[in-house]
Amino acid sequence: MHFTVKQAKEWLLQINDHMQEHKQELTRLDQAIGDGDHGINMARGFKEVVKKVNEKEYKTVGDIMQDAAMTIISKVGGAAGPLYGTAFLRMSLAFKDKVSIDYKTFTRGLDDALQGMKQRGKATTGEKTILDVWEPVVLFLEEGESFQPQALADTAKHAMEKTKNMIATKGRAAYFKEKSKGHIDPGAMSSYYIFLAMAEVLEEV
Amino acid sequence: MHFTVKQAKEWLLQINDHMQEHKQELTRLDQAIGDGDHGINMARGFKEVVKKVNEKEYKTVGDIMQDAAMTIISKVGGAAGPLYGTAFLRMSLAFKDKVSIDYKTFTRGLDDALQGMKQRGKATTGEKTILDVWEPVVLFLEEGESFQPQALADTAKHAMEKTKNMIATKGRAAYFKEKSKGHIDPGAMSSYYIFLAMAEVLEEV
Amino acid sequence: MKKIINDPEQVAQEMITGMLLAAPNKLKQLKDTTVIMRKDAPIKRKVGIVSGGGSGHEPAHAGYIGSGMLDAAVIGEVFTSPSVDQVYEAIKAVDSGEGVFLVIKNYTGDVLNFEMAAELATAEGIQVEQIIVNDDVAVEDSSFTTGRRGIAGTIFIHKIVGAKANLGGSLEEIKRVAEKAVANVRSMGMAITPCSIPAAGEASFTLSEQEMEIGIGIHGEPGIERKPLATAKEIATELTQKILADINLQKNDEVAVLINGLGSTPDMELYILNKEVQQILKEKEIHVYQTFVGEYMTALEMGGCSFTLLKLDDELKSLLDHPSEAPHFIVK
Amino acid sequence: MKKIINDPEQVAQEMITGMLLAAPNKLKQLKDTTVIMRKDAPIKRKVGIVSGGGSGHEPAHAGYIGSGMLDAAVIGEVFTSPSVDQVYEAIKAVDSGEGVFLVIKNYTGDVLNFEMAAELATAEGIQVEQIIVNDDVAVEDSSFTTGRRGIAGTIFIHKIVGAKANLGGSLEEIKRVAEKAVANVRSMGMAITPCSIPAAGEASFTLSEQEMEIGIGIHGEPGIERKPLATAKEIATELTQKILADINLQKNDEVAVLINGLGSTPDMELYILNKEVQQILKEKEIHVYQTFVGEYMTALEMGGCSFTLLKLDDELKSLLDHPSEAPHFIVK
Ligand SMILES: Nc1ncnc2c1ncn2[C@@H]1O[C@H](COP(=O)(O)OP(=O)(O)O)[C@@H](O)[C@H]1O
Ligand SMILES: Nc1ncnc2c1ncn2[C@@H]1O[C@H](COP(=O)(O)OP(=O)(O)O)[C@@H](O)[C@H]1O
Ligand SMILES: [Mg+2]
Ligand SMILES: [Mg+2]
Ligand SMILES: [Mg+2]
Ligand SMILES: [Mg+2]
Structure with a gap:
């Protein structure tokens, strides 16, 4: 099974569906330990991503991922915008000129994305952020040999839930210190939906 | 029976007691059909009147009324300040150099006060103001021949209650138009307390 | 409070x-x-x-x-x-x-x-x-x-x-x-939340979560009408119409505009209102000589706004432009 | 909202x-x-x-x-x-x-x-x-x-x-x-009422009628402590002390003071706070070179304030005094 332009596009559409549907849930979490805009930011940004990728025909996965990255960077704003934007930009570089991507290349692209976000945000795992979902997912992919959609989604979900008991040391939630415990990190949750969307798309193949 | 410096002073002290006690009631009425400061204004002003007249020994009723007038003018503020201030100033002129005031002089002094307020406020009776208590009281005094404290208080009370069904055409309550109906005018109520205090003082004589 | x-x-x-x-x-x-x-x-x-x-x-x-x-x-x-x-x-x-x-x-x-x-x-x-x-x-x-x-x-x-x-x-x-x-000056205000006089200890009036009052005074005195909270555009239209109905403004007349916040209304909302007002005046071909947006005459922490239009002639324009060092109305 | x-x-x-x-x-x-x-x-x-x-x-x-x-x-x-x-x-x-x-x-x-x-x-x-x-x-x-x-x-x-x-x-x-x-600049804020992001549709946090939050951020991020609403004097003392504990200010040092409203706090209250702050600084013999009171950095309609002290030397003083035409910070 390979990841093609068709899957990439479906992935983006599916992410958008989740962001629209869970906008309020994400915002509520960000109200609890942030400034209450994460759901708004993600819903606004991915709506624009869908608009953008629906306008064009893409030949390569790299191209569609690059348009997604640029739209995320310019439309999401906040902390999540440059971080997710960096992730998609790194994937677009890893998938450059490719029309179909195999498991290994796909895994490498996601690891590039993770490393890009780590550098950009000067953060590491355990700080109650996006990274706490991306790293377990990348490790899971690196251990496997082919796409296992359900296990992928489970990994992301489990990772997201683990952020609940973490104390934030990066991002706005860090101001809440110990009080940030007891709430799932909003960025971790939006990352979960990104991987859930991926699993749903891979499932259909 | 005559009205002397002693009674004049007791009158002012008694007015103050009523204003402190009914501060919130007056303010509530003014909240309903004004700007909510009448009780605050009257309580602040008469507290100062008492402070002032307690500082000095007075020889004439005119003198103590003049100090009361000047204090009201400078400490009450709002619409009530210049109006009541004018009333007490007119009384002080009518009682000038007098150590003891008979019924006729007293009545004339109160009529002067009423006329002074009418001129100052360019208002007449029936406009749901202070005047709607003062005029009936002055008429009552003019019809009588000697002090009748209880009847005086009843007249003032009755007059105050009649303002409830009036529509205000002067002062801030005028902005409420028809809606001003159903609430006693705050100025009418403070005037009632002024005459109630007077009756209480005369009663004791 | x-x-x-x-x-x-x-x-x-x-x-x-x-x-x-x-x-x-x-x-x-x-x-x-x-x-x-x-x-x-x-x-x-x-x-x-x-x-x-x-x-x-x-x-x-x-x-x-x-x-x-x-x-x-x-x-x-x-x-x-x-x-x-x-x-x-x-x-x-x-x-x-x-x-x-x-x-x-x-x-x-x-x-x-x-x-x-x-x-x-x-x-x-x-x-x-x-x-x-x-x-x-x-x-x-x-x-x-x-x-x-x-x-x-x-x-x-x-x-x-x-x-x-x-x-x-x-x-x-x-x-x-x-x-x-x-x-030549006309104003009108509206409120969405009340204010309270410190010594009174409670709000001067109440408005429900969905209500606004059109025409309110700067001490909370009542206005023309209480009705459901409308959009900035509708509010701007209503206040501007009431003002224009009262002052004789012709095409090409010049005005100064003041969008005033009553206390707790963010500048953001005042600027959104300004956008609507300028649009309305533009449609009527009334020329805006100068615009002022901010808190100029408040009512403690009341939420709401007022609009003011001042019809200008050359003399009023030059007086408006004359230097002022007053900290809340500096003109160079 | x-x-x-x-x-x-x-x-x-x-x-x-x-x-x-x-x-x-x-x-x-x-x-x-x-x-x-x-x-x-x-x-x-x-x-x-x-x-x-x-x-x-x-x-x-x-x-x-x-x-x-x-x-x-x-x-x-x-x-x-x-x-x-x-x-x-x-x-x-x-x-x-x-x-x-x-x-x-x-x-x-x-x-x-x-x-x-x-x-x-x-x-x-x-x-x-x-x-x-x-x-x-x-x-x-x-x-x-x-x-x-x-x-x-x-x-x-x-x-x-x-x-x-x-x-x-x-x-x-x-x-x-x-x-x-x-x-050389230090600030600290506090809030008594919350704000709400329009697209979120509800308040970002809640405070009871008797509560305040010390040290809150301009997006409603939490501060140091929630406690009973205190007087202006107590609030001024607490914020000023926290700032002074963090910046090295000696007798006769010069500062610029900014008493900033977060949105719905009337100027009246900001000036009362200023009275208290100036008193505290005077007692410590810290010289106030210039004072700014008003809304400079708000958080929508949040109720509350922040204090800022900027320790000055001759260079910073002359830069602060340099002319500015920015409408919300005009200096002649
Ligand atoms: N340095 C960082 N590295 C990785 N993720 C981060 C970092 N800082 C914040 N985040 C993530 O961003 C999320 C918040 O995003 P968002 O609400 O859109 O931005 P903002 O905090 O600017 O309002 C957090 O929940 C967290 O997961
Ligand atoms: N023109 C007037 N003549 C007589 N009494 C008046 C007039 N205008 C107002 N009043 C009285 O003043 C009262 C309000 O006084 P107060 O609340 O102290 O002043 P303000 O209206 O300035 O807040 C009214 O209830 C009314 O009785
Ligand atoms: Mg956020
Ligand atoms: Mg944000
Ligand atoms: Mg009043
Ligand atoms: Mg008043």
Whole structure:
């Protein structure tokens, strides 16, 4: 099974569906330990991503991922915008000129994305952020040999839930210190939906 | 029976007691059909009147009324300040150099006060103001021949209650138009307390 | 009622102290009064300009003290006109021999106290003239009422008379431009949340979560109508229409626009309202000479706004453009 | 949540339109962006100064655009950093060849977006320098956090770097005074009522009728402590003590003081707070060179305040005194 332009596009559409549907849930979490805009930011940004990728025909996965990255960077704003934007930009570089991507290349692209976000945000795992979902997912992919959609989604979900008991040391939630415990990190949750969307798309193949 | 410096002073002290006690009631009425400061204004002003007249020994009723007038003018503020201030100033002129005031002089002094307020406020009776208590009281005094404290208080009370069904055409309550109906005018109520205090003082004589 | 204060009975006094400490080189307090004035007043060969009223409308009026606007502001208790003697002291303090001009908002309390003070000053040989500002179109000017209220349009009157005085205008000339400006200024407000007088301890009125009041006064006096909270566009349309219905504005006429916040309405919302107002005026081909957006005449922490239009001719334009050093209305 | 708006998703865009319509002779919008800039930018032989961040803090930052302060402000959605490309466009637009200096408040979103934009601009051959403002002493600067937040002290940084740029300072010289100013500025805030982001539709946090929160951030991020609402004097004492504990101020040192309203706190209360602060500083024999009281950096309609102290030397004093035409910080 390979990841093609068709899957990439479906992935983006599916992410958008989740962001629209869970906008309020994400915002509520960000109200609890942030400034209450994460759901708004993600819903606004991915709506624009869908608009953008629906306008064009893409030949390569790299191209569609690059348009997604640029739209995320310019439309999401906040902390999540440059971080997710960096992730998609790194994937677009890893998938450059490719029309179909195999498991290994796909895994490498996601690891590039993770490393890009780590550098950009000067953060590491355990700080109650996006990274706490991306790293377990990348490790899971690196251990496997082919796409296992359900296990992928489970990994992301489990990772997201683990952020609940973490104390934030990066991002706005860090101001809440110990009080940030007891709430799932909003960025971790939006990352979960990104991987859930991926699993749903891979499932259909 | 005559009205002397002693009674004049007791009158002012008694007015103050009523204003402190009914501060919130007056303010509530003014909240309903004004700007909510009448009780605050009257309580602040008469507290100062008492402070002032307690500082000095007075020889004439005119003198103590003049100090009361000047204090009201400078400490009450709002619409009530210049109006009541004018009333007490007119009384002080009518009682000038007098150590003891008979019924006729007293009545004339109160009529002067009423006329002074009418001129100052360019208002007449029936406009749901202070005047709607003062005029009936002055008429009552003019019809009588000697002090009748209880009847005086009843007249003032009755007059105050009649303002409830009036529509205000002067002062801030005028902005409420028809809606001003159903609430006693705050100025009418403070005037009632002024005459109630007077009756209480005369009663004791 | 939640407030950052010490003693509800002392708010006006303590505010005055805080104002003076913030601008010790520009302002002084007239001893034993609640009068704040220019440190350099009285100004030789200039008519003195005095305004004032109850406090709770900040920056009105002390924020408009400065060369080109007011010489003194007389500050009352919250929403309560200052008393006669305070106004009288202010008049005496700013008179340089050229006389004193009073700007009075049309409320019984203000009118009575300022007029009595003017009588006292006149008796002392000081020339005093005055203007009563009644710009609020929410209250019809009929025999039914004491006349229209004075609201945010007062700021334009301060500017016009202050400029005229600075240019050496006599009391009579100042009175003439003041009357012209008042004849050409109209305002109207609306509220979405109430305010509370500190000493009263509770809100002056209540509005439900879905309600607004059109035409409300700056002390919470009622307006024309309570109705469901509308959009900025609808609100702008309603207020502008009411104002335009009352003032004769033709195509190509020029106006100054003031979008005033009543206290807790963010600048963001005032700018959104401004967008709508400018659109409406543009459609009517009324030319906007200058726009002011911000808090100019507040009602404590009331949520809401007022709009003011001042119809301009060349004279009013040049007076509006005249330099002012008043911290809340600086013109270079 | 009661707001005077049209569409909660469009508030930032509509506000920008309203701002431009209010000052068409002074401001322009960079096409297809949320960047507002001086109409006459780029200014020849002057380093361009760019600031910005989420909206909802008005008059920050667009109110500080003008000769002597900012050349451009990049405006994000409410409480959301503007994106990389917006900042990048602003940098390109104000560069006259002398380079561009960025003033960034220390929030992950702002830092990431501004830094990525700076990288892009540097790659295009534009010289870019920056300062990260972190004046909020409520959050200790430990490894536990992402560092202190940037709040109202940012306004002083705008003033200092804007003046230095106006005086012909190079990027390096501007960076030096910016670092000096940031090293000498400290702030702290508190809230009594919350704010709500229009698109969220509900308050970001709740406080009971008797509660206040000390050390709150300008987006409603938590502070140090929730406790019973205290008097102005107690609040002033607590905030001032926290600031003084963090900055080395000796007898006879000179400071600028900023008493900032967060949105719905009336000027009256800010002046009462100022009275208390000045008293405390006087007792410590710290000399107040200049005082600013008003709304400089708000959090929508939040009720509350922040205090800022900027320790001054001769250089900072002269930069603070340098003329500014920015409408919300005019200096003659
Ligand atoms: N340095 C960082 N590295 C990785 N993720 C981060 C970092 N800082 C914040 N985040 C993530 O961003 C999320 C918040 O995004 P968002 O609400 O859109 O931005 P903002 O905090 O600017 O309002 C957090 O929940 C967290 O997961
Ligand atoms: N023109 C007037 N003549 C007589 N009484 C008046 C007039 N205007 C107002 N009043 C009285 O003043 C009262 C209000 O006084 P107060 O609340 O102290 O002043 P303000 O209206 O300035 O807040 C009214 O209830 C009314 O009785
Ligand atoms: Mg957020
Ligand atoms: Mg009243
Ligand atoms: Mg009053
Ligand atoms: Mg944000």
